[in-house]
Structure formats: structure tokens, C-alpha cells
Amino acid sequence: MAIAIVLIVEGIGPMLFANKWQHFLQQISQQPVTQLRTMGGILVTIGVVSLIFLL
Template identity: 80%
Template sequence: MYSFGEVILMAIAMVLVVEGVGPMLFAKKWQRFLQQISQQPVNQLRSTGGILVTVGVVSLFYLL
């Protein structure tokens, strides 16, 4: 059985892999996407971030 620390490190490693696929395979599209995101209003970015965090926390709650 894995310890809590090992599970956290594995989760971070998986996030890094998933987040790295976009820029690695689609660099130009990724760059345009980031430019579009940077032009969004701050409140919209915060709302989106809050929704993602909530979905993640609820998912973890049901998975554990």
C-alpha cells in the first residue's frame, strides 16, 4: 500500500504529464490558447478556477 505522501507525489506527477502534453504536441495552438486566456476578465478566471477546484474536491471525496 502506498503512503499518503507517495500518493500525492504520484498525483502531481500525473498532472504534470497531462499538462505537458498540450504544449509538447500543439505548441502553436497552446500559445494562442494562453493568449486568449490572458485576455479574459479576472473575475471570469477566478470563477473558472473555483469551479475546477470544486469539481476536483468533490471527485476526490467520492474516490476516497
């Protein structure tokens, strides 16, 4: 069920705002790899902490 919710939430942006989404992805792709890894690590940490508090 959680995967389905993630897919729905992640699909809303490209479905409703395709042009803005494409521009956003172009900007993200130009970021340094270290910054992308840092952002990914922060998101994973927030997700794990949120999951711990929900359980």
C-alpha cells in the same frame, strides 16, 4: 504520484500542440479577472468533489 500524473497531463498540450497552446493562452490572458477566478473556483470544486468520491 498524483503530482506526476498532473504534470504529464498538463505537459501533453504544450508539447504536442505548441502553436495552438500559445494561442489559447493569449485568449485566456485577455479574459476578465473575475471570469478567471470563477473558472478556477469551478475547477477546484470539481477536483474536491472528485477526490471525495474516490476516497
